[in-house]
Amino acid sequence: MKNIKIIYKKELIDMIRDRRTLIFMILFPLLFVPLIVAGLPKLITGIADKNKKETLKLAVVGESYAPDLIENYRNTENLIVLRDIPADSISSRISDKTIDGGLILYNDFQYLLEHMIPVNVDLYYRSSDDMDMKKRRFEMVLNQYSDSIKVTRYNILNLDQNIFNPIKIQYNNIATQKEIIGKSAGGWLPYLFILYCFMGAMYPALDLGAGEKERKTLETILVSPASRLEILLGKFGVITTFGLLSAFMGLIGMFIGINSLDMLPPEIHSVIKNMIDFKTIAIILTLIIPVAIFFAAILLSVSIYGRTYKEAQSLVAPLNIIIIFPAIIGTIPGVNFTPTTAAIPIVNISLATKEIIAGTISIPLLFEVYLSLVILAGLAILLAVKLFNNEQVIFRG
Amino acid sequence: MIELRNVVKNYKKTKQHKQEKSDQISGKILKGADDVSFVCRPGKVFGLLGPNGAGKTTTLRMISTILKPSSGTISVQGYDTVKEAANVRSILGFLSGNTKLYDRLTAEEMVKYYADLYGLDKSTYRHRRDKLFHLLDMEEFADRRNGKLSDGMKQKVSIARTMIHNPQVIVFDEPTEGLDVMTSQSIIKLIRLCRDEGKTVIFSTHRMGEVGQLCDDLAIMHKGKLFYSGTYSAFIEGMKTDTLEDEFIRLTGEDI
Numbered sequence: 001m002k003n004i005k006i007i008y009k010k011e012l013i014d015m016i017r018d019r020r021t022l023i024f025m026i027l028f029p030l031l032f033v034p035l036i037v038a039g040l041p042k043l044i045t046g047i048a049d050k051n052k053k054e055t056l057k058l059a060v061v062g063e064s065y066a067p068d069l070i071e072n073y074r075n076t077e078n079l080i081v082l083r084d085i086p087a088d089s090i091s092s093r094i095s096d097k098t099i100d101g102g103l104i105l106y107n108d109f110q111y112l113l114e115h116m117i118p119v120n121v122d123l124y125y126r127s128s129d130d131m132d133m134k135k136r137r138f139e140m141v142l143n144q145y146s147d148s149i150k151v152t153r154y155n156i157l158n159l160d161q162n163i164f165n166p167i168k169i170q171y172n173n174i175a176t177q178k179e180i181i182g183k184s185a186g187g188w189l190p191y192l193f194i195l196y197c198f199m200g201a202m203y204p205a206l207d208l209g210a211g212e213k214e215r216k217t218l219e220t221i222l223v224s225p226a227s228r229l230e231i232l233l234g235k236f237g238v239i240t241t242f243g244l245l246s247a248f249m250g251l252i253g254m255f256i257g258i259n260s261l262d263m264l265p266p267e268i269h270s271v272i273k274n275m276i277d278f279k280t281i282a283i284i285l286t287l288i289i290p291v292a293i294f295f296a297a298i299l300l301s302v303s304i305y306g307r308t309y310k311e312a313q314s315l316v317a318p319l320n321i322i323i324i325f326p327a328i329i330g331t332i333p334g335v336n337f338t339p340t341t342a343a344i345p346i347v348n349i350s351l352a353t354k355e356i357i358a359g360t361i362s363i364p365l366l367f368e369v370y371l372s373l374v375i376l377a378g379l380a381i382l383l384a385v386k387l388f389n390n391e392q393v394i395f396r397g
Numbered sequence: 398m399i400e401l402r403n404v405v406k407n408y409k410k411t412k413q414h415k416q417e418k419s420d421q422i423s424g425k426i427l428k429g430a431d432d433v434s435f436v437c438r439p440g441k442v443f444g445l446l447g448p449n450g451a452g453k454t455t456t457l458r459m460i461s462t463i464l465k466p467s468s469g470t471i472s473v474q475g476y477d478t479v480k481e482a483a484n485v486r487s488i489l490g491f492l493s494g495n496t497k498l499y500d501r502l503t504a505e506e507m508v509k510y511y512a513d514l515y516g517l518d519k520s521t522y523r524h525r526r527d528k529l530f531h532l533l534d535m536e537e538f539a540d541r542r543n544g545k546l547s548d549g550m551k552q553k554v555s556i557a558r559t560m561i562h563n564p565q566v567i568v569f570d571e572p573t574e575g576l577d578v579m580t581s582q583s584i585i586k587l588i589r590l591c592r593d594e595g596k597t598v599i600f601s602t603h604r605m606g607e608v609g610q611l612c613d614d615l616a617i618m619h620k621g622k623l624f625y626s627g628t629y630s631a632f633i634e635g636m637k638t639d640t641l642e643d644e645f646i647r648l649t650g651e652d653i
Contacts, residue, residue: 002516006510006514007514010502010506010510013502014499014502017501018501215500216494216496216497217496217497217499219463219493219495220496220499222463223461223462223463223489224486224515225483225486225514225516226514227482227483391463391464391465392408392409395464
C-alpha cells in the first residue's frame with residue numbers, strides 16, 4: 001500500500017507538470033464548455049434573428065391578377081416586391097442571389113377565387129442552410145391571405161368555422177416541468193460527464209503506459225522493489241483521478257455556461273438550476289466513479305499493449321466510438337430504463353440519470369446499474385493486471 | 398553473489414523473427430538464453446561480453462527479475478529471482494539504456510522517489526544522497542528537471558538513482574553505450590568503486606576494450622549460448638589468438 005501511495009504521488013506530480021494535461025483537464029472543460037453551452041444557443045438565435053430581419057426581394061409576375069395579395073406583401077416588413085422581372089429568369093436570379101424568391105400568379109386568379117376553386121400560384125425559392133426562413137416568410141403572407149379568404153367564405157355561406165373542428169382536445173400533462181426537462185435533456189448530462197471522464201483519463205493513460213515505454217522509463221520502475229500490481233495500481237489511481245477531475249471540471253464548466261444563459265425563460269432557468277442540485281449531482285458522480293475506474297483500466301490496458309504512444313493512440317481511437325456511442329443511445333428518446341437496459345454499461349448511466357433528474361428512479365434498477373458498472377470495472381482491472389504481468393506485452397517490440 | 402544454473406529463456410516468435418533465419422529459432426520458439434550458467438562473486442567485476450542479440454540483456458533482465466526464466470534458477474544473494482523477486486529488487490541496482498529518467502521530475506525528486514520505494518528513512522536518505530551528489534558533483538543541477546539536463550548529467554542522476562539504497566548487487570546493461578568519453582569514464586570509475594566496496598557487479602558490453610579495463614571474471618555469449626565462463630586471467634592465458642576480438646571469433650565461429 002505504501003508503494004502504491006508513493007507511485008500515485010509521483011505520477012500525479014508528473015502529470016500535473018505536463019501542459020497537455022492542463023489543457024485537456026482544465027482549459028477545455030472550463031473554457032470551451034461554457035462557450036458551447038451558452039454560446040451555441042446564442043449563435044443559433046442570432047442567426048434566426050438575422051434571417052428574420054434580412055430584407056428579402058420577391059419578384060412578382062402577374063401582380064395585376066391579385067392586387068390585394070401583393071398589397072399584403074408590400075405591407076410586410078423587410079420585404080421588397082419587384083416587378084418587371086420575366087418569369088423565365090426567376091430561377092437564375094435566385095441562383096445568383098440577385099433576388100430571394102419569385103411568385104407567379106396566373107390570369108385566372110380572381111375567377112377561380114370567386115368560384116371557390118383552388119387557385120394555383122408558383123412560389124420559387126432556394127432551400128438552403130438558413131432553416132428555410134425565406135420560404136417561410138414568403139409563405140406566411142400567402143397563408144394569411146388564404147385564411148382571410150376562408151373567413152369571408154364562411155360568412156358568405158353562413159357557416160360557423162367550428163363545425164370543421166369536431167374534436168377539441170384539452171391537453172392535461174401531469175408530468176412536472178422537472179420531469180419533462182429531465183427525461184428529454186437529462187440524458188445529455190451524463191453523456192457530457194462520460195465524455196469528459198474519458199477524455200480526462202485518456203491522456204494520462206497513454207502517457208503512463210505507452211508513453212513510458214517509448215521514453216524508456218517503464219523498466220526503471222520495474223526494477224524498483226514495487227511489485228507490478230503496486231505499479232499498476234499507482235498509475236491506475238492517477239488515471240482514475242484525472243478522469244473524475246475532468247468530469248468535475250466539465251460540471252463546473254456547465255454551471256458557468258447555464259448561468260450565463262440569459263435567453264432562457266426564468267421558469268425554465270430555475271427548473272434547470274433545481275434539477276442540477278447537490279443530491280442529483282452526488283448520485284450521478286457515484287455512477288461516474290465506476291465508469292472512471294473502467295475507463296482508467298481499459299485505457300491503461302490498451303496503453304500498456306501499445307508499443308509506442310502513437311500506436312496506443314490509434315488503438316484508443318476506435319475505443320472512443322465504442323464507449324461514446326452507448327452514451328448517445330441513452331440520450332435517444334424512446335430508449336427506456338428497463339431491467340435489460342439497466343444492465344448495459346454506459347447506456348445505463350444516461351438512462352439512470354434521466355430518471356434521477358426527473359425524480360422517477362427505481363432503486364432496484366439503480367442497484368442493477370451499480371452492479372453492472374462494478375463488474376465491468378472489475379473485469380477491466382483484471383485485464384490490465386494480466387497485461388501488465390505479461391512479459392510479451394511489456395516488452396512488445 | 399549471483400548464481401545462474403542452466404538458465405533458459407524462450408520467447409514466442411514474432412513476425413520479424415519468422416523472417417530471420419537463425420539457429421536461435423526452433424519451431425515457434427526463439428531462445429533468448431540457452432542453458433546459461435555462471436557465478437558472479439562479491440568484490441569482483443563480472444563482464445558479460447557478446448554482440449547485439451547475444452542474450453546479454455535477456456540474462457541481465459532475468460537477474461533483475463524483470464523477466465522470468467523459462468527453466469533453470471537464478472539466485473541473487475541467496476534469494477530466488479522468481480520466488481523472492483521483491484527481496485532481489487530491494488538489494489539490487491540496475492542501470493541500462495532502457496532505464497531512463499522521468500523528464501518532468503527534478504534530479505533530486507527522481508532520487509528521492511526511488512529512496513522512498515526502497516524504504517529508506519529520512520536520515521539514511523540524507524546521508525546517501527549527500528554522499529552520491531557530492532561524489533557525482535550533482536548539487537549544481539539537483540533542482541533542475543531531468544528533461545533539461547545534458548546527457549552526462551542525466552547519466553549521473555541515473556547512477557544516483559541506481560545507488561541510492563546502497564545495493565549489494567549491481568547490474569549494468571551496456572552502461573557506456575552512446576555516452577561520450579567523459580561520461581563513460583564516470584561509469585567505469587563507479588564500477589571500480591563498487592568492486593572496492595565488496596559489491597557484486599555484473600555488466601554487459603560489446604566493447605572488448607572495456608572488458609580488459611574492468612573485468613575480473615568473464616562470460617562470452619553469442620546467440621543465447623554461453624561460450625566461455627571463468628576468470629579474465631584464465632581466459633587471457635588460454636587464448637589461441639592474439640586479440641580478444643580474434644579469440645571471440647574463434648570461440649563462436651562468427652564475426653562480431
